[in-house]
């Protein structure tokens with residue numbers, strides 16, 4: 001089985017990559033489990049979360065057989081990329097174009113989502129060997145930007161990240177993205193009362209909105 005292809009299909013079919021950036025290891029694990037229960041199939045733990053590598057190791061051991069794609073986010077260099085892969089990450093995400101991360105990821109054949117903002121950055125990201133381009137921060141660009149930029153650069157697999165919600169997700173898909181990066185709408189759903197079933201419900205709601213946007 002070619003895991004990378006399966007994982008790329010998982011991102012494309014569910015249409016969501018969940019970004020987990022929490023203040024504690026315990027919260028990251030609770031959010032991840034609740035979101036997976038809600039149907040999330042691809043997620044990243046950002047390297048800013050305390051003990052991020054331990055969380056990645058735990059989640060990838062628990063969920064490898066369930067074929068959930070566990071990744072590392074905010075990977076800024078090759079060293080972090082290799083450490084994340086050794087911990088079990090099969091997806092590496094960076095906010096910026098970072099050739100060292102892409103080189104390490106491609107060597108070990110894990111998926112990359114690499115940040116870009118301008119047309120020049122989008123093309124440079126593809127040329128550098130990224131699988132997917134993270135359009136970041138997407139809230140300052142808006143769906144109209146995707147429509148405009150994919151007119152000449154239609155081959156770019158874009159994943160807008162920042163400010164995407166169930167209410168606006170149809171606009172992003174209509175504009176031509178292949179999936180969306182989602183953080184706070186799902187990860188902060190239990191913030192007020194610690195009721196993580198709200199994270200599960202938010203994930204289900206978001207996935208349904210994506211399915212609806214594509215139908």
Ligand SMILES: O=C(O)C(=O)C[C@H](O)[C@H](O)COP(=O)(O)O
Nearest residue numbers: 019021073161162163182183184
């Ligand atoms: O943390 C990262 O590594 C990021 O990619 C930045 C944010 O997490 C996203 O911009 C999510 O934004 P929201 O979905 O609006 O919460």
